[in-house]
Amino acid sequence: MVSLARRNLFHDRLRFVVTVAGVAFAVTLVLVQVGLFLGLLDKATVTIRNADAEVWVTSRNTPNVDFAHTFPETNVLRARSVPGVARADNLIVAFMNIQLPSGATEGALVYALEDFRRWNLPWRVSAGQPADLKRGYALLMDRSAELRYGRFAVGEYREIQGRRFRIAGTTEDAASFTTTPIVFMDYRTAQELQEQLRGSTNYILVKLAPGADAGAVVAQLRRRLPYNDVFTREEWARRSRDYWVQSTGLGMSMGVTVFLGVLVGIVIVAQTLYTSAVEHIKEFGTVKAIGGSNLDIYRILGEQAVIAAVIGFALGAALSYAARPAMAGLHLNVLISPAFTGVVFVGTVAMCLGAALFSFRRVAGIDPALVFRA
Amino acid sequence: MGSRVMAVEGVTKVFEEGRQRIEVLKGITLEVAAGELVALEGPSGSGKTTLLSIVGCILSPSAGSLEIAGTRVRRSDEASLRETRRRSIGFVFQQYNLFPALGALENVEYSLNVRGVRGRAARDEALRVLERVGLGDRLHFLPRDLSGGQKQRVAIARALAGSPPLLLADEPTANLDTAVGAQVLDLFRQLAKSEGKGLLVVTHDPQVRKVADRVVGIRDGRLVEPGERAAEAA
Numbered sequence: 001m002v003s004l005a006r007r008n009l010f011h012d013r014l015r016f017v018v019t020v021a022g023v024a025f026a027v028t029l030v031l032v033q034v035g036l037f038l039g040l041l042d043k044a045t046v047t048i049r050n051a052d053a054e055v056w057v058t059s060r061n062t063p064n065v066d067f068a069h070t071f072p073e074t075n076v077l078r079a080r081s082v083p084g085v086a087r088a089d090n091l092i093v094a095f096m097n098i099q100l101p102s103g104a105t106e107g108a109l110v111y112a113l114e115d116f117r118r119w120n121l122p123w124r125v126s127a128g129q130p131a132d133l134k135r136g137y138a139l140l141m142d143r144s145a146e147l148r149y150g151r152f153a154v155g156e157y158r159e160i161q162g163r164r165f166r167i168a169g170t171t172e173d174a175a176s177f178t179t180t181p182i183v184f185m186d187y188r189t190a191q192e193l194q195e196q197l198r199g200s201t202n203y204i205l206v207k208l209a210p211g212a213d214a215g216a217v218v219a220q221l222r223r224r225l226p227y228n229d230v231f232t233r234e235e236w237a238r239r240s241r242d243y244w245v246q247s248t249g250l251g252m253s254m255g256v257t258v259f260l261g262v263l264v265g266i267v268i269v270a271q272t273l274y275t276s277a278v279e280h281i282k283e284f285g286t287v288k289a290i291g292g293s294n295l296d297i298y299r300i301l302g303e304q305a306v307i308a309a310v311i312g313f314a315l316g317a318a319l320s321y322a323a324r325p326a327m328a329g330l331h332l333n334v335l336i337s338p339a340f341t342g343v344v345f346v347g348t349v350a351m352c353l354g355a356a357l358f359s360f361r362r363v364a365g366i367d368p369a370l371v372f373r374a
Numbered sequence: 375m376g377s378r379v380m381a382v383e384g385v386t387k388v389f390e391e392g393r394q395r396i397e398v399l400k401g402i403t404l405e406v407a408a409g410e411l412v413a414l415e416g417p418s419g420s421g422k423t424t425l426l427s428i429v430g431c432i433l434s435p436s437a438g439s440l441e442i443a444g445t446r447v448r449r450s451d452e453a454s455l456r457e458t459r460r461r462s463i464g465f466v467f468q469q470y471n472l473f474p475a476l477g478a479l480e481n482v483e484y485s486l487n488v489r490g491v492r493g494r495a496a497r498d499e500a501l502r503v504l505e506r507v508g509l510g511d512r513l514h515f516l517p518r519d520l521s522g523g524q525k526q527r528v529a530i531a532r533a534l535a536g537s538p539p540l541l542l543a544d545e546p547t548a549n550l551d552t553a554v555g556a557q558v559l560d561l562f563r564q565l566a567k568s569e570g571k572g573l574l575v576v577t578h579d580p581q582v583r584k585v586a587d588r589v590v591g592i593r594d595g596r597l598v599e600p601g602e603r604a605a606e607a608a
Binding site for chain 2: 001002004007008010011282283285286287288289290291292293296368369371372
């Protein structure tokens with residue numbers, strides 16, 4: 001079977017390149033932008049997902065994990081008394097100032113626990129041990145902090161809230177949504193640094209006993225801690241994510257970016273397919289004259305749109321995947337899942353077929369009698 | 375001559391533009407038999423292309439009847455007109471109207487695909503008709519690499535493919551020099567005789583008159599008697 005669609009497409013090489021480039025650009029824009037967004041959102045919940053706690057107790061109306069409020073630390077005793085709770089510990093999450101060797105002051109998001117290892121925090125330690133945090137004023141600093149704090153090494157000292165801390169080790173992947181680096185330190189040490197933390201905490205991490213009914217435990221915790229909120233891990237992660245998506249306009253801004261990417265793709269594909277259809281109008285007239293129908297011509301245009309979509313998508317997806325290591329080098333996490341890639345592929349084909357509809361309208365009215373015109 | 379492959383009877387065609395009503399064809403009656411080459415002559419605006427479009431089932435007549443290969447064509451049924459074009463009519467155009475991105479073989483094969491012939495059968499038929507018009511050694515040439523005469527031969531092969539009983543040609547020699555035009559006409563003549571096709575050729579070319587079995591004139595939408603044409607010629 002001869003494919004006039006394919007042959008015409010590859011015959012007009014320049015137009016084909018422009019069409020494919022337009023599709024590839026739109027695909028890259030959508031994949032990278034949404035990938036960056038998802039990467040950011042991933043950071044918004046990175047500690048929730050990695051902590052070995054099925055239930056989080058927070059202060060009332062805490063919007064997300066980074067913006068914590070305090071409540072009495074003795075609440076943890078009530079949590080521990082709930083049947084089905086294997087263990088419960090206080091967690092401090094607080095913004096503090098860190099003094100850099102340059103004299104500048106930066107922010108740090110401090111995570112403080114009595115026993116980090118029990119809660120799988122931090123989850124990737126590249127140097128030192130969480131146990132070292134018990135030895136004087138010590139901290140574990142995430143490697144991503146180098147972007148904000150400059151280079152640092154284990155054994156060096158940094159000042160936090162005016163107190164000198166030894167860098168006892170380093171961690172990986174622990175950066176917050178706001179890109180403020182995460183610093184891990186001992187619970188009691190953190191309380192010393194801020195007045196409002198004395199006798200207070202920000203969260204209670206809860207580990208369920210094997211076989212415990214999470215719903216029942218959460219209900220019990222809510223009854224015993226009426227001035228707190230209690231969330232399962234998934235609920236808390238969703239609440240933290242939703243805060244950034246909805247309250248900051250980031251979701252809308254991402255939606256606009258995706259819309260613009262799709263719009264650029266549609267305009268380029270529609271424009272090139274349309275001009276191609278107009279230039280081949282006499283050929284389409286011939287197709288009709290020799291017995292072809294509008295459907296035959298729609299098939300030609302549709303096939304061209306799908307070919308442009310598939311090749312443009314492959315190119316755009318390859319570019320997007322290839323950009324990930326370079327972006328990672330800049331501590332930018334581009335999260336492109338196979339499922340999302342699949343969605344973008346389907347969207348690309350739909351976008352190109354949609355763009356071809358403009359040409360459908362043009363060719364639908366072709367008068368086959370034009371074949372007799374010189 | 376064989377049985378008739380085309381017959382129009384009392385065909386009129388009226389175009390309406392706003393309040394203006396233009397009667398382009400006025401009661402045309404014409405037949406073409408199998409193996410017959412009929413030349414249709416007339417000045418510009420006489421209605422010959424409109425008549426060709428109606429015979430080719432591209433336009434519907436305003437009144438009158440049309441019969442192709444023994445089947446009466448329903449004049450306002452687009453699907454029926456398309457099916458008749460697909461099954462029974464081969465076209466040769468003045469501008470060749472080949473697909474520029476397809477080689478000679480593919481041009482013919484594609485037209486067969488449109489007519490519902492696929493795969494090996496289409497390839498074999500395309501090879502046969504290209505051999506028939508003497509282009510067996512130009513199968514993969516793109517139209518831009520062929521001469522005018524060769525392009526017209528590809529167009530003739532395309533029209534022949536699938537063996538439609540009726541071939542319609544619109545000024546087939548207009549873009550060819552005299553020698554090449556004569557070769558094309560000779561080919562038409564052979565096709566009419568050896569393959570039993572009915573050929574209706576719209577032309578201004580006096581060469582066509584020499585090879586045609588019958589010459590029909592058209593003036594102001596009416597067929598002109600041979601006597602009238604002779605008088606005009608004198």
